[in-house]
Amino acid sequence: MIYFSNYFRVQEDIIDRYGAFNISLINDLPLFIDPFLLFGSQKKEYQQLHKEIVDYLIFLREKAALGNISDGEKKAWFMFPEVEQTWLGFSVIGNSGRGLGPKFANSLSINMPVVFADLGEEKISQTSHLEKAALFQIGIGKDNISDFTTNLIKRYLLEYTEKFTLSHIAAADRAKFKVDKVYFDYDLKRWMPKEFTLPLFQDDYVLLTPVEILTKDENWINGGDLHSQFHKVCNSIANSQLRSEVNNYFSNKLPRITKSHPKITQKEKSAAIIETLNKFPKIIDYYIKLKEGNKDGAKRMSKQKVEEVKSLFVNSVTRLLDKLKENTEFFVPTTEDSFTASLKRVNFMKHVIEKNDGYRIFYVKGQPIKREQDVQIIFRLTWHASTFDVNREVNNGRGPVDYAVSKGAADKTLVEFKLASNSQLKKNLQNQVSIYEEANNTTKSITVIVYFTLYELQSLKLLLKELKLTENKSIILIDARSDNKTSASKA
Known part of the structure; x- marks a missing residue:
């Protein structure tokens, strides 16, 4: 019994109609939640989830700006385990990942005042985006963004799965679980637990995730895309003086073309882009603005990637197993x-x-x-x-x-x-x-x-x-x- 549908004896089309992905209970599948899909959705419940992510970032930024965050506060506010019960992510074997440990907590807490300098008061982009943290060279990657997003919307995933469980999972295959770090109490300044009825698998619970907020490989907002669209982003800067300064600075950071150096390498170009971004971090806001303007593109891309994962790791593997x-x-x-x-x-x-x-x-x-x-x-x-x-x-x-x-x-x-x-x-x-x-x-x-x-x-x-x-x-x-x-x- 590889898949959720097999183990819990639920027809796959019921899971599809509910809008969830039919996960494997043997191994993580290479999908993760893209916070941009929450922002870009027309559903109010997803837009609210994105707002709650931004609200929590504002809380963290305010605390980081005060300085002297204690180790206990870092652990309570910045550190989270991987939500392995989704059976999604970057694990090649099983479903256990590293989560968000001290390295992530230190990097984010130190760099928040710089990365999210205008948090909640954006003048270029429409709103704040968690993915912005991965665009700076501060040691935060897409797996960190994925883990953080999943933790910050865990309450929604628990409620989403509980609703399905009570309707479609047999009583013998479900149980009540007291789950830690479900929602944040801003008065107490701490994460609170809550009890849910969820599918029972090997003494643990399982979480379902809506297909429409999943993607594969990269977030819609990501560093590789920023580099590939660098010139387009720079040319989109409305302020002509800033645009000129950015282009001149970037050109000066590139090595000169000579007989002994006839071509600029991709590595040299990337280094020049990074230096330019460090000098003019507002470029990132213009990049995010461009991405915000193509919400439909994000949805199309994520849908295509999820369908590819389903085709390869569910449909094709099932056919292979039948032959085996x-x-x-x-x-x-x-x-x-x-x-x-x-x-x-x-x-x-x-x-x-x-x-x-x-x-x-x-x-x-x-x-x-x-x-x-x-x-x-x-x-x-x-x-x-x-x-x-x-x-x-x-x-x-x-x-x-x-x-x-x-x-x-x-x-x-x-x-x-x-x-x-x-x-x-x-x-x-x-x-x-x-x-x-x-x-x-x-x-x-x-x-x-x-x-x-x-x-x-x-x-x-x-x-x-x-x-x-x-x-x-x-x-x-x-x-x-x-x-x-x-x-x-x-x-």
């Missing part, structure tokens, strides 16, 4: 060691992908997926019936390996998933697995490489030959070409 069930051994408990069991699962998947049209799972709108993380999530979802522990190793001192499949401390196999298009593939094959094996105290590992073209296959064969890995049985190549389903390929 034809191999009855795939879901049968085994007494084999972790390496044998992992290798068998990988080869089952390989067969289905190459021989039973399973390759289609790797394509969205006819285009192959480009992120290794997506391949990793797909593989994790197929392990839902396994008796083995499948975890992402994060504390081994050498960085995370995709999976550690284990049955007790003495039986562990590392599984790495790679795309053939990865520019670091050679380096990975030379060093990565051996380093992970050493750090995880295991000598068993499997590397799975997915390729989409004949050129990628030929390059892989040359690379494996060069590294003397052609006969290595723990390196599995999966043919995901849409135009050629011939013999299986295995190094």
Whole structure:
């Protein structure tokens, strides 16, 4: 039982009509709440949520402006756990993230007077936006914005889910939970708990999220987009003197074109943009104004991204699982060691992908997926019936390996998933697995490489030959070409 609909025996179309996303209860799916979609919505309830976010930012700014915020106040006002019960976010394995800890609290509390200097009194943009904090070089990223937004609207998500629970979830599958940090009492200056009746899953509750406030990859307001539209933003500055000063300053920060330096690199351009933004932070307000003027574009983009996630991680994975069930051994408990069991699962998947049209799972709108993380999530979802522990190793001192499949401390196999298009593939094959094996105290590992073209296959064969890995049985190549389903390929 992978999805909310399966576990709680609710028809998927009921969840769809309610407007919620049918989440996986095996692994986080790569979606998150974009606060701009609250602002841009025509629904009063979402607009109110955005106002409440701004109100809380005003409270924090006022406290930060006074200075000398104690560690206890930082913990109470700025630090939040990840709301992992949404089963959405940036976790590759499971649903546990880092949340908003001391680093975030220190960065935001120190920089609030600068980042939100005109908070509540905007003269350029229509209102304040939490995402603005991620546009400055202060160590706050999109995952922080996502976690903060979810925490600040948690009361709404709890009420939204409780309403669905009381109507559609069987009494045996729900329970009452006292939830911490539900709403902020401005008189007491503290977050307050409240009790809710919610879906019960593994001694914890589950939260549903409306599809229309979700997106993937980036917020509508984001740093990459600011950089790509920098010239457009600068030219939109109404004050001609400021516009001239900005353009001149930016030009002077770029290196001169000479015979020895005939072209400005993207890195040099980005550095000049950052320096210009630091000198003229009002540019960010003009960028936000441009984004505010395209609310419909934000809605269209988010809808497209959510549909892609549903297509890949719900619809396609469901079809893949149906095909895997034809191999009855795939879901049968085994007494084999972790390496044998992992290798068998990988080869089952390989067969289905190459021989039973399973390759289609790797394509969205006819285009192959480009992120290794997506391949990793797909593989994790197929392990839902396994008796083995499948975890992402994060504390081994050498960085995370995709999976550690284990049955007790003495039986562990590392599984790495790679795309053939990865520019670091050679380096990975030379060093990565051996380093992970050493750090995880295991000598068993499997590397799975997915390729989409004949050129990628030929390059892989040359690379494996060069590294003397052609006969290595723990390196599995999966043919995901849409135009050629011939013999299986295995190094």
